[in-house]
Amino acid sequence: xxxxxxxxxxxxxxxxxxxxxxxxxxxxxxxxxxxxxxxxxxxxxxxxxxxxxxxxxxxxxxxxxxxxxxxxxxxxxxxxxxxxxxxxxxxxxxxxxxxxxxxxxxxxxxxxxxxxxxxxxxxxxxxxxxxxxxxxxxxxxxxxxxxxxxxxxxxxxxxxxxxxxxxxxxxxxxxxxxxxxxxxxxxxxxxxxxxxxxxxxxxxxxxxxxxxxxxxxxxxxxxxxxxxxxxxxxxxxxxxxxxxxxxxxxxxxxxxxxxxxxxxxxxxxxxxxxxxxxxxxxxxxxxxxxxxxxxxxxxxxxxxxxxxxxxxxxxxxxxxxxxxxxxxxxxxxxxxxxxxxxxxxxxxxxxxxxxxxxxxxxxxxxxxxxx
Amino acid sequence: xxxxxxxxxxxxxxxxxxxxxxxxxxxxxxxxxxxxxxxxxxxxxxxxxxxxxxxxxxxxxxxxxxxxxxxxxxxxxxxxxxxxxxxxxxxxxxxxxx
Numbered sequence: 001x002x003x004x005x006x007x008x009x010x011x012x013x014x015x016x017x018x019x020x021x022x023x024x025x026x027x028x029x030x031x032x033x034x035x036x037x038x039x040x041x042x043x044x045x046x047x048x049x050x051x052x053x054x055x056x057x058x059x060x061x062x063x064x065x066x067x068x069x070x071x072x073x074x075x076x077x078x079x080x081x082x083x084x085x086x087x088x089x090x091x092x093x094x095x096x097x098x099x100x101x102x103x104x105x106x107x108x109x110x111x112x113x114x115x116x117x118x119x120x121x122x123x124x125x126x127x128x129x130x131x132x133x134x135x136x137x138x139x140x141x142x143x144x145x146x147x148x149x150x151x152x153x154x155x156x157x158x159x160x161x162x163x164x165x166x167x168x169x170x171x172x173x174x175x176x177x178x179x180x181x182x183x184x185x186x187x188x189x190x191x192x193x194x195x196x197x198x199x200x201x202x203x204x205x206x207x208x209x210x211x212x213x214x215x216x217x218x219x220x221x222x223x224x225x226x227x228x229x230x231x232x233x234x235x236x237x238x239x240x241x242x243x244x245x246x247x248x249x250x251x252x253x254x255x256x257x258x259x260x261x262x263x264x265x266x267x268x269x270x271x272x273x274x275x276x277x278x279x280x281x282x283x284x285x286x287x288x289x290x291x292x293x294x295x296x297x298x299x300x301x302x303x304x305x306x307x308x309x310x311x312x313x314x315x316x317x318x319x320x321x322x323x324x325x326x327x328x329x330x331x332x333x334x335x336x337x338x339x340x341x342x343x344x345x346x347x348x349x350x351x352x353x354x355x356x357x358x359x360x361x362x363x364x365x366x367x368x369x370x371x
Numbered sequence: 372x373x374x375x376x377x378x379x380x381x382x383x384x385x386x387x388x389x390x391x392x393x394x395x396x397x398x399x400x401x402x403x404x405x406x407x408x409x410x411x412x413x414x415x416x417x418x419x420x421x422x423x424x425x426x427x428x429x430x431x432x433x434x435x436x437x438x439x440x441x442x443x444x445x446x447x448x449x450x451x452x453x454x455x456x457x458x459x460x461x462x463x464x465x466x467x468x469x
Contacts, residue, residue, distance in 0.1 A: 035380060059430040059464045060380060060418040076384065076414040080422050 004326050005070065005368040006334060007051065008342055009038035012360035014053060016071045019355075023332055023346040026355045032074065033065065040107050040321055040364040043070075044115040048368050052118050052134060054105035062104050064120075066134045077134030081105065081122055084139040090124065091153040100124045100144065107321060109164035112171060119190065121161030125152065125178040127190055142192040143176060143184065148212040155179035155215045155234075162320055163219045167226040175229065175244065180205075180215035183231065185244050196244030200233060204280075217260045218320045222269035230272050230299070232262040232320075237274060239299050250299020255286050261323035265348060266331040270298040273305075273325075273333055273349055275318040283338075284315035292335070294349045308352035309343065316341070321364035328369055336362025373404060374459035381419070381462065385412040390459060399454045401433060402445040419462055434461040 006017040013031025032038075036055045044050040049070045055063040062081065065074045081102050092098035103123040111117035116133040126144040128137045143161070152159060163177035174186045175196075182197040195212050205213045215234035222228065231238045231247065235258050238247040251257035256276045265271035272295050278286045285291060289312060292305040316339035326332035333345045340359035343352045372392040382388065393407045402425065409416045420427050425445065427433065432441045436450045436458050452458040 057380070059378075059428065060384075061428060062417065063384070063414075079417050082423065 002328055003370045004328065004332060005043070005048070005370055006342065006344075006355070007041040007043065007053075007071070007364075007366045007368070008336060008356075008359065008362060009041050009053070009321075009364035010336075010340070010360040010362050011037055014038040014041055014055075015356065015359060017342065017355055021328055023328075023344060024353075028356055029071070032071070033063075036063070037104075038363065039104060040366070041071075042108050042110055042366045043368045044110040044118075045112055046110075047115040048370060050110070050115040050133075052108045052110060054108055054120070056104040062102075064105065064134055064137075078130070078136050081120070081128055081137055082139070083126060083144065084141040085145070088145065088149060090149055090159065091151060093154065097150070100126070102126075103158060104160075106160040106162045107164055109166065112166050112168055119164050119166075119174075121164050121176065123158045123160035124154075125159050125161045125181060127161055127164070127176065129190065140190040142186075142190070146184070146193055146195070148181070148195060151210075151212050152178065152181035153213065163216070165219060165221050165229075167221075168223045169226055173226070173243070175219055175221070177216040177219050177231075179217065180213060180234075182212045182214040183216050183219060183229075183244055196240075197247070198245060199238065199240070199247030199249075201236070201249075202234065204234070218262050220263045220272070222264040225269045228269065228298075230262050230264060232259050232274055234258065234280060237262065237299060250295070252295070252300030252302055254293055254302050255304075259318075260320040261318050261335060263323045263325050263333070265333075266325045266327040268296070268331075268348075271296045271348070272298065273323065274302075275323070275335060277317060283317040288312055288314050290314040290316065290337075292333070292345075292349055292352070305345070305349045305352070307350065308345075308354075314339075319363055321366075322362050324365050324367045326367045326369045332367065334365050334367055336365040338362065372456050373399060373407075373453065374456055375404070375408060375462065376459045377462045378464040380464070381415060384414050384418065387412075392456075397454070398448045400446050400448055401440070401443065404449065404460055430465045432463045432465055434463060 002021040008015040013034040015030035039054040041053040051067040053065040087100035089097035107121040109119040120128040127140045165175040167173035172189045184193040218232045227243045259277045290309040293302040316337035323335040336342045338361040341357045375391045
């Protein structure tokens with residue numbers, strides 16, 4: 001029988017949750033790397049036993065871990081992330097120039113074709129790549145050195161490259177998103193990049209429709225429609241149907257269009273999920289009711305999914321890397337909260353259950369569908 | 372042999388229990404001691420000091436013979452009791468709550 005493996009990164013370690021295809025009984029293992037911020041763990045789509053993890057702390061800096069047996073055992077790999085060439089400067093919070101400084105790896109994105117090749121999105125925003133399974137990392141400096149880089153500014157959480165998407169039909173086409181710079185596209189496997197923020201409007205920046213400076217929180221893609229992307233921006237939910245050339249707001253009837261996560265149903269490319277958050281200064285659900293909103297029309301028309309979710313006194317947040325979907329026949333949807341819960345739906349969002357509920361604050365959730 | 376004590380997280384990373392013993396060529400300095408530590412345990416590179424500048428990470432402190440030597444020059448010789456192995460060289464994660 002098929003099964004799933006959920007990789008959970010938290011503020012104080014990583015956890016691995018496994019279940020069979022019914023997804024009603026869960027085996028919880030962890031904490032791995034107890035005490036460390038585990039920003040993100042993700043498995044190779046080519047070899048699901050190969051998992052990469054970003055481990056960091058303010059004390060001991062950045063570490064990278066690799067497992068070759070589905071998370072049972074781990075070995076540290078290279079943790080040297082050195083910017084390639086002069087670092088240059090970006091804008092600081094007060095509008096003054098500030099030198100690029102490596103802080104941590106926010107996101108790891110394994111290649112779709114080679115388990116030894118992985119992209120890493122880091123703070124301060126830059127893209128790194130390994131082609132030897134993590135033994136060494138090199139920067140693809142075209143993103144960081146883009147001429148608009150001097151106008152990028154950190155969001156409240158830092159200036160991280162938090163989203164990396166690879167077009168499954170054309171591995172040279174990649175997308176990245178940075179808070180607070182915006183969305184970018186590469187046509188040459190990450191060597192050079194172009195801002196793709198036409199249609200975004202951010203009222204909190206001097207020029208609301210500027211080429212860069214937008215606080216994009218997350219981008220999601222369905223593999224069958226790689227030219228269509230969905231975006232949860234600081235405020236606003238948007239979509240593009242031409243690979244980012246033009247974005248259109250699809251917030252529609254959402255009760256608030258602030259939020260961090262967005263994802264696409266595994267089998268329905270126009271069914272999307274988001275978790276609305278009250279506002280940029282109140283990072284918790286509206287009215288203390290945790291609701292996933294689902295649109296089956298690719299946006300604009302949204303319905304609240306509440307069954308199994310707390311509908312009162314809930315004041316958690318759902319961070320940008322903390323939602324994912326599995327690819328089982330009945331699509332599973334997962335998200336983690338800063339209150340330490342990981343909720344799962346085995347029926348496309350209709351009903352939810354906390355598969356764990358007392359973990360440290362959840363930073364990221366990824367799921368592997370296992371055969 | 373030089374004795375080195377590390378915080379629990381770094382012992383876990385290095386897969387050691389208790390103190391670490393190192394051969395360090397004289398004169399024994401912070402830089403040489405840490406070079407030897409990182410050579411023996413490459414996974415510690417970047418966790419105690421910067422990969423390139425070799426500057427101590429902000430929340431790490433060094434102690435020798437009950438003295439905080441964190442701000443001593445990297446190339447200054449360490450106390451004789453550390454060099455002889457009578458006292459350990461301590462790598463300490465600073466206390467910080469919240």
